[in-house]
Amino acid sequence: MHPSPAARVDRPRREAYSLEELLDVVVRVFIERGYDATSMEDLARATGRTKSSIYHHVHGKEHLLSLALSRAVDALSAVLEEQAVGEGRPVDRLERVVRGSVQVLVAQLPYVTLLLRVRGNTEVEREALERRRSFDRRLSALVEQAIAAGEVRADLDPRVVTRLLFGLVNSLTEWYRPDGEHGPQDVEDDLVAFALDGMRPRG
Template identity: 50%
Template structure:
């Protein structure tokens, strides 16, 4: 993998604007999300960047390399939230609230790469490994739900795996409609999702 600060020149001439590794990755994620990973070729990506395919191959060995890097980016953001929750000295219910808030903020910050992660089909080793890591995060939620039930902080008549999927499903749905310039900030969205997840919509009597 060719990392570093090398710049990919566009247009083939000196003095033309160039693309950093981050620019290439961002363009790849946008292309994968728009047309699908399988349908996006290196040639199509080169056209999107306005460079030749050979120039792109000088910096990137394959589209799978870009996919792996993008998924690592998304999983790294979510993994950071898991680490924070694990290290937090509180009850499982408090950790669960922190997890829902943290994953909401992470998704808003890294929406394109998380969108790519959520649309994986498992057609390659890179995708399968990413899906395994994603399932591990879901198991963390399930464990926290079970712990909160045992502590009496969460109703006992709900199935932990189902609750875990529903919580992540609510957060993950943001990729379909969240826009950075929308009416609600990430912090406001995180607060609203927390209220809906743990307080419901019906006012308490």
């Protein structure tokens, strides 16, 4: 907060980015055990610190959740910000948003996973949920534009299509693993191909 008046501009005392490392471990445990089932002592054990040490860096358990959720929400919002208002046919913009979402989801997998499990028990969670819903609404509008332009089939309910598209992308957190057998690019391409043309061979 208040840098010492003289020199020392950028080199902290002991370890540099301990909060970043801390958060990585914490989020991993939150996902494994579930946020509510994770005790501060679980986190202390997993990080190799004591409870007190964690409290020295953050205000509490909910603060840790808040930091993690912000990270996920910010990354997702950025995708929409740069793609949804772009040019091109609606269906192409839609594809770009989906591809961007998949990329964010893969790059920030643990954080987005945590975000998708939040149920709104506390104010922190409700805020994150509201920002997710905003994302949802904007993507929904994009789907409707694509239908209106005749670029997406009109025989399906647009709201159902939006939800299913979301389900497709978000399901990644349930099974995609960075060290698994599928490369991120292949998964992204397969997902987009599935969403656009389905499983059946084109005749």
